[in-house]
Every structure is written in structure tokens, then in C-alpha cells.
Amino acid sequence: xxxxxxxxxxxxxxxxxxxxxxxxxxxTRVLRxxxxxxxRVFDGRGHEWLASVIDATRxxxxxxxxxxxxxxxxxxxxxxxALAWLKGDKMDDVVRDAVMLGVTRIVPLLTKYTEARPAAxxxxxxxxxxxxxxxxxxxxxxxxxxxxxxxxxxxxxxxxDGATGALRVMFVEPSAGVGAAVDVQxxxxxxxxxxxTGPEGGWSPDETAAAARAGCTLVTLRAGTLRAxxxxxxxxxxxxxxxxxx
Amino acid sequence: xxxxxxxxxxxxxxxxxxxxxxxxxxxTRVLRxxxxxxxRVFDGRGHEWLASVIDATRxxxxxxxxxxxxxxxxxxxxxxxALAWLKGDKMDDVVRDAVMLGVTRIVPLLTKYTEARPAAxxxxxxxxxxxxxxxxxxxxxxxxxxxxxxxxxxxxxxxxDGATGALRVMFVEPSAGVGAAVDVQxxxxxxxxxxxTGPEGGWSPDETAAAARAGCTLVTLRAGTLRAxxxxxxxxxxxxxxxxxx
Numbered sequence: 001x002x003x004x005x006x007x008x009x010x011x012x013x014x015x016x017x018x019x020x021x022x023x024x025x026x027x028t029r030v031l032r033x034x035x036x037x038x039x040r041v042f043d044g045r046g047h048e049w050l051a052s053v054i055d056a057t058r059x060x061x062x063x064x065x066x067x068x069x070x071x072x073x074x075x076x077x078x079x080x081x082a083l084a085w086l087k088g089d090k091m092d093d094v095v096r097d098a099v100m101l102g103v104t105r106i107v108p109l110l111t112k113y114t115e116a117r118p119a120a121x122x123x124x125x126x127x128x129x130x131x132x133x134x135x136x137x138x139x140x141x142x143x144x145x146x147x148x149x150x151x152x153x154x155x156x157x158x159x160x161d162g163a164t165g166a167l168r169v170m171f172v173e174p175s176a177g178v179g180a181a182v183d184v185q186x187x188x189x190x191x192x193x194x195x196x197t198g199p200e201g202g203w204s205p206d207e208t209a210a211a212a213r214a215g216c217t218l219v220t221l222r223a224g225t226l227r228a229x230x231x232x233x234x235x236x237x238x239x240x241x242x243x244x245x246x
Numbered sequence: 247x248x249x250x251x252x253x254x255x256x257x258x259x260x261x262x263x264x265x266x267x268x269x270x271x272x273x274t275r276v277l278r279x280x281x282x283x284x285x286r287v288f289d290g291r292g293h294e295w296l297a298s299v300i301d302a303t304r305x306x307x308x309x310x311x312x313x314x315x316x317x318x319x320x321x322x323x324x325x326x327x328a329l330a331w332l333k334g335d336k337m338d339d340v341v342r343d344a345v346m347l348g349v350t351r352i353v354p355l356l357t358k359y360t361e362a363r364p365a366a367x368x369x370x371x372x373x374x375x376x377x378x379x380x381x382x383x384x385x386x387x388x389x390x391x392x393x394x395x396x397x398x399x400x401x402x403x404x405x406x407d408g409a410t411g412a413l414r415v416m417f418v419e420p421s422a423g424v425g426a427a428v429d430v431q432x433x434x435x436x437x438x439x440x441x442x443t444g445p446e447g448g449w450s451p452d453e454t455a456a457a458a459r460a461g462c463t464l465v466t467l468r469a470g471t472l473r474a475x476x477x478x479x480x481x482x483x484x485x486x487x488x489x490x491x492x
Contacts, residue, residue, distance in 0.1 A: 007268050072470040085331040100472050101480075142471045223492050224318040225388045226346050233476065234347075234483045238492055244431050246469050 002050070003031055006147065007041040007063070016054055016062045017041065024061035027053070040069055044147035064196065071145030074135040075102035078192035078244045080166065083232050084112050084199035085153055092230040095131045096121045099138035099148055101236040106131070106196075108153040113201030120190070128152055135156075156207055160214040161197075166192035168216040171227060171235050173202050181218040184238045193239060197231045248296070249277055252382045252393065253287040255308070262308045263287065263302055268379065270307035273299070286315055290385070290393035293317075317391030320350035320492050324438035326412065328353040329478050330445035331399055333361050336475040341377045345384035345394055347482040352377070353440075354399040359447030374398055402453055405442075406460040413437035414462040417481050419448050419471060427464040430484045440483060443477045 005027060011015045019027065019041075022236045027033050034056050039061055042048040048071040051063040085091065085108045098106055108131075139147045154162075159184040167190035172181050195218065203211075212218060219235075226234060240246040251273060256263045259297040265273065272342075273279050280302050287309055288294040294317040297309040327344045331337065331354045344352055354377075382438075385393045400408075413436035418427050442462065458464060465481075472480060486492040 029339065073468065075469070097476055100470065100476065102469055109406070119329075130411070141473075145472065156247065184487060184492055214364060221492055223321070223348055223486060224346065224390065230343055230479065233479055234492075237480045237483040238487040240469060241487045246430055246467055246480075246484055 001026070002038055002040045003033070004040045004042060004140050004143070005063070006140060008044050010041055010043040010047065010065060012049075012065055013207055014190060016064045017145050019061045019063065022136075024056075027061050028056050028058070041065070042071060042139070044136070044145070045168060046074065046146050047168075048145040061241050067118040072143035074144070074146060075240060075242070077190070077243055078166065079103045079236060079239070080105040080107065080192075080194040081232055081236065082109055082110045082159055082194055082199070083197045084228070086229050087115050087200065091127075091131065093119035094229055094232050095134045095137040095150060097233045098236060099135050099144065100142045101233065101240065102144075103148050103236065104146060105149045106135070106148055107159060108151070109156045109159055109238045111156045111194070111199050112207060114199045124153055152233065153212060157210065160216075163214070164192070164194065166190065166194045167195060168194045168211075168214075169235070169239070170196040170203070170208070170211045170216045170218050171198070171231055172208055172218050172220055173198075174222070176221045180212055181220040184219045184235075185222060185242060187219065187239070187242065188215065189243055195235045195239060197235055198228065200228045201209065248284055248286045249273070249279070250286045250288060250389070251309075252278065252386060253288060255288040256288050256293065256311060256374060258295070258311055258314075262310045262480045265307045265309065268382075268403060270302075270394045273307050274302050274304070285309060285405065287311070288317060288385070288391035290382070290391070292320065292392050294391040298359055318389035320392060321389070321486060323436070323486070323489055324412065325349045325471060325485070326351040326353065326438075326440040327478055327482065328355055328440055330355045330357045330402075330441045330443065330474070331360050332475050333446065337373075337377065338380050340475055340478050341380045341396060341416055342384040345381050345390065346388045346481060347479065348390075349394050349482065350392060352381070352394055353405060354397070354398045355402045355405055356399050357445050358450040358453060360445045361447060370399055382479070391482055403413050403456065406456055406462075409437070409460070410440065412436065412440045414457075414460075415481070415485070416438045416442040416449070416454070416462045416464050417444070417477055418459045418464050418466055420442075420466045420468070426458055427466040430465045430467060430481075431464065431488060433465065433485070433488065435489055441478065441481045441485060444474065446474045
């Protein structure tokens with residue numbers, strides 16, 4: 001199995017592509033590869049190539065694209081995850097797992113009971129950059145040639161306003177007593193779905209009501225109360241399994 | 247919502263029950279409850295009661311069982327997880343998640359490529375005790391009155407020898423090139439299922455062959471390569487979702 005590198009600037013029309021600094025460091029310092037080594041590169045938008053290292057110096061790594069290669073298959077359903085921003089390093093784990101489970105877009109949500117609430121926009125930007133790196137690392141590991149976009153955190157109400165046409169499925173606690181919530185098994189199939197999951201403290205009643213008004217389908221899991229950071233993985237798995245896509 | 251405590255010695259025929267030391271410490275030192283407080287207790291075998299604290303001293307906590315109460319519903323399918331022993335704290339996370347997803351039995355497996363390989367039986371015993379505590383904590387959190395049994399680690403070949411009559415489903419990597427593996431969606435329904443998941447280094451060819459000979463159903467996930475510690479959660483979720491039990 002050839003090592004894989006993320007080369008967002010890869011262009012089959014160009015003679016070669018330079019790897020980003022992180023990737024170059026991985027190639028030279030961790031894997032100790034040199035000119036002539038065979039590798040795979042992917043552009044994060046679904047394209048993958050067999051490639052050969054041309055130059056591997058401290059300053060830069062350039063590779064030549066030799067031929068197209070087949071990456072891990074993408075989900076047949078366009079999957080997005082909109083999740084309440086979780087505390088500490090939990091977001092890193094969820095981003096990594098969501099990439100493995102095939103999402104193409106991740107939207108961190110600021111909700112009423114979100115416990116992680118960064119004060120400054122600067123801090124948010126650093127977080128988004130970090131999550132992007134986690135997404136790249138996960139795509140490298142799981143064989144996908146698509147690096148999902150991790151968006152800037154948005155308020156849940158603003159997320160609801162920005163409808164995309166996808167089926168929006170909001171996972172709510174059984175104990176929330178939301179009358180309109182259905183079993184996940186009853187979800188209609190869709191070509192595109194956005195899975196919405198709440199924070200450690202749960203959704204507020206206002207939020208579930210607003211989501212229902214905005215056309216979200218509310219779902220409860222009969223399996224009971226799950227940790228907030230386990231719900232995204234369970235929700236994405238359930239949707240893919242039920243839609244014959246796992 | 248009343249706080250819940252694990253009282254394995256609870257007996258409706260007795261006037262009161264003493265809580266284990268861990269639980270007593272949680273009641274007195276963390277929650278600072280005193281005599282007269284209303285709580286819930288469960289025996290780990292599916293029974294739950296409304297109860298009242300009789301005595302709460304440093305030495306012991308006793309509660310009186312007042313009436314039976316309804317715990318979170320158990321899975322309709324009897325679920326077990328047999329998983330290759332994972333490195334570091336990953337087992338704790340998997341035990342916690344598996345309890346939330348409704349397993350009644352967890353079997354740590356020693357496999358050919360298991361990286362965590364404790365030398366001494368004493369260390370194994372401490373681990374099993376630790377996992378039991380994790381299982382209790384998870385049951386308390388998710389509302390189950392059943393505390394799954396975490397068994398002593400066994401060699402995979404010995405696990406295969408000890409057939410239980412349950413459908414055994416072994417999750418294998420797509421890249422393992424195991425000819426006989428099917429999609430998870432094709433699994434026949436069963437009343438009892440044991441989900442088997444491999445270590446970081448994957449199953450050995452001998453192990454998949456032995457499992458197939460022993461009657462295990464081999465399954466691959468089209469979603470691609472997942473982290474070893476994510477597979478149990480994904481596998482249990484997929485089975486419950488597909489069998490209309492999530």
C-alpha cells in the first residue's frame with residue numbers, strides 16, 4: 001500500500017505539484033521518502049493519482065502525477081453533519097469519525113446549551129484550521145480522496161435559515177418529550193441528508209420547535225441516551241445502514 | 247430526574263440494601279445526599295426501584311426500596327460484543343459505548359495482531375475490574391438497569407470454540423480480501439447476535455478462515471476503513487438499525 005498525501009493544488013495539466021508544508025514534512029521527516037519514491041496523492045475533491053517524488057528537500061516537496069488512481073468509494077448519499085460544538089478535544093474525534101463515515105460537509109453549531117463557546121473570532125479561526133487538519137488526516141487514513149469542508153461555526157438559527165434542499169434530520173433525546181419525533185427507521189430516503197446533533201446539554205425546547213417549523217425531521221433513538229459525542233457516529237451509521245449504503 | 251445508583255445486592259424481600267463503596271462515595275461526597283433523599287437504584291440484572299436513603303455515613307450508605315421503577319428499555323435482540331483488546335484507554339471508551347448501545351456481554355479477545363498484550367494474569371484481573379466500573383458508570387448514565395458482564399480476556403480460538411448459539415458476525419476490513427464476506431445489510435435476523443471486531447492491526451488470514459469454519463458470518467463495511475475503536479460502535483448501531491431496534 002503506497003502512502004497517500006493531500007495535494008490540494010494537484011492539476012493533471014501541470015507537470016508537477018508541490019505538497020503543502022504539513023504533507024511535505026510527513027513525506028520527508030516521518031516516512032523519510034526521497035526522489036523517485038512512488039506515492040499516491042489526492043486533491044481533496046475526489047481525484048487521486050499515482051505519483052512519483054521529483055524533489056524532496058527541506059524547502060519543498062514536488063511530485064509528478066503519473067496516472068489516475070481509484071480512491072475509496074464515496075457514499076451514494078450526500079451526507080453532511082451539523083453538530084453542536086462539543087467541549088475539549090471531542091470535536092476532533094467527531095470530525096475524524098464523520099470523515100470516515102463519508103460526510104462531505106461539517107457545520108459546527110452554536111446552540112443555546114453549547115458549553116464550548118469561544119469568545120473571539122480569532123480562536124474560532126484557529127479551531128476551524130485545526131479541524132481541517134483533522135479532516136485531512138482522517139481522509140488520508142481511510143482512503144477517501146474527498147476532504148470534507150469544515151465550515152465556520154454558526155448559530156443554530158442561522159443554520160436553519162440557510163436551507164440547502166437536503167433532508168435535515170435532527171436527533172433529539174427520548175427524554176426531550178418531543179411529540180413529533182419519529183424512529184430513525186421511518187426516515188424517507190433522500191439523495192442528500194444533513195444530520196443535526198445536539199450539545200452535551202441537549203437541544204432547548206425553542207430549538208426543537210424552530211427546527212420542526214423549518215422542516216427538519218425530528219428523530220429519537222429507542223436505544224436510549226447516548227453521549228453527545230457518540231450521537232454523530234451512531235446517527236451517520238444508522239442513516240447509511242438503513243439506506244443500504246454501509 | 248433522580249440520581250441512579252448501582253446496588254447489585256438489592257433484594258425486594260429485604261428491608262434495605264447497602265450500596266457498594268464506590269456508589270456510596272458518589273452519593274455522599276459528590277452529590278452530598280443525606281438521609282431522606284429520594285434516589286433510584288438498579289441491581290444490574292434489569293430491576294430498578296425508587297428508593298429512599300436511610301443512612302448516609304462515611305462508613306456505609308443504606309437505602310430502602312420503595313417501589314419498582316421502569317428503566318430504559320433493553321434491546322429486543324440479545325447483543326454481545328467480542329472485541330480484540332485495544333491499546334491504552336480505547337477499551338474504556340468502547341466498553342462505555344457498547345453499554346449505551348445495549349450489549350449484555352463483552353468479551354475481550356486476544357488475537358494474533360492484538361497490540362495490547364498484558365503479561366500477567368494479575369494485570370488482566372485489574373483490567374477486568376476497571377472495565378466493570380466503566381460498565382457500571384455507563385449504565386448509570388444511559389438509564390439501563392442491566393450492567394453488562396465484561397468477561398476475562400480469552401484467545402480468539404478459544405472464543406470460537408465456545409459457541410453459544412448466537413449468530414456470530416465478524417467485521418473484516420474491505421482490504422482483507424476475504425471472499426466470503428457479505429454486506430451488513432444482508433445479515434439474517436437473529437434473536438441473539440455476537441458482534442466480533444478486530445484489533446488495530448486487523449485479523450490474520452488464519453483467524454478469518456477459522457471464524458468462517460466455525461460458522462461466523464463475515465461482514466465488510468462498504469463505507470471503507472474505520473478506526474479499530476470506531477468499528478464496535480458502528481457495527482452495533484448497524485445491526486440495531488437494520489433490525490428495527492434503534
